[in-house]
Amino acid sequence: MAGLTARLERLERRAAELAAAAAPLPSASAPFARQYRDDPVAFVHDCIVWPEGQGPTAYQDEILAELPRRKRVAARGPHGLGKTALEAWVCLWFALTREADGTDWKCPTTASA
Secondary structure, three states: OHHHHHHHHHHHHHHHHHHHHHOOOOOOOHHHHHHHOOOHHHHHHHHOOOOOOOOOOHHHHHHHHHHHHHOOOOOOOOOOOOHHHHHHHHHHHHHHHHHHOOOOOOOOOOOOO
């Protein structure tokens, strides 16, 4: 029984060591998170590499700017307008800025078909 107790104590110490190693460290990406957390427009313009002369349209910037204030935005329009691209940019912005500051996050998405 003493051997079992000693083994259990070693396992508990090892579990504590592993838990301490998994604890979040101060993030080098914290400045990134602070800069872009509430500014999806700047994120899309600064963090996505655009071909010369291309980038988000004015209406896409307008929708992006509403997100931090309203939390939910609906966009309705014809095929080819850029709604799916906009959704992808929003998912990237949300995931990267929340992950960078250590926030537990989820980003639900929907499909049109």
